[in-house]
Amino acid sequence: MDKKKLQTPSQTIGPFFAYGLVPTQYGYDFDSWVDNDMAFDLKIQETIEITGIVYDGEENAINDAMVELWQDDGEHRLFGRYGTGTDKRNRFFFKTIKPKSVNGQAPFIHVILFMRGQLLHSYTRIYFSDEHKLNETDQVLNAIDYERRNTLIAEKIDGKYVFDIYMQGPKETVFFDL
Helix, strand or coil: CCCCCCCCCCCCCCCCCCHHCHHHHHCCCCCCCCCCCCCCCCCCCEEEEEEEEECCCCEEEECCCCEEEEECCCCCEEEEECCCCCCCCEEEEEECCCCCCCCCCCEEEEEEECCCCCCEEEEEEEECCCHHHHHEEEEEEEECCCCHHHEEEEEEECCEECCCCEECCCCCCCCCCC
16 A cells, blocks of 8 residues: 655644743843844854834734744854834844855845744845845846845845835735745
């Protein structure tokens, strides 16, 4: 008898238990192994800040999404996690280092997004608006329709990178099927 192995069906994402995933963000008095300060133990003085808002299809800010950032620039492997809903505008914030170009790719950071109502988490990337030359030649970025590439590029505004994520609608962020 041939028994096929089938993938276990997905469940909706959440609920998230703040004390286990991001305790300091919600005022719990113990440290998590991960938070939004990705550069805390690096002896690097030049850090960057990334902030943004996760929007639903009607452009309302989502107050209970969880955003993870992963980056590897050949020297540093960094991971951070933070939720929305921590300030009145429901922004997420990360402090990290700007990734370097690896193998001719434009610098980027992986983003994984978890939120209510999703059966699977969403994957996207953050590229940087001040990396014009490398962005123009990046194979992944250039595989995306020109009109949609801007949804992956964080704009530098007042010294911070702003990267808003739109889950649906005309401004929908490009997500990758991994």
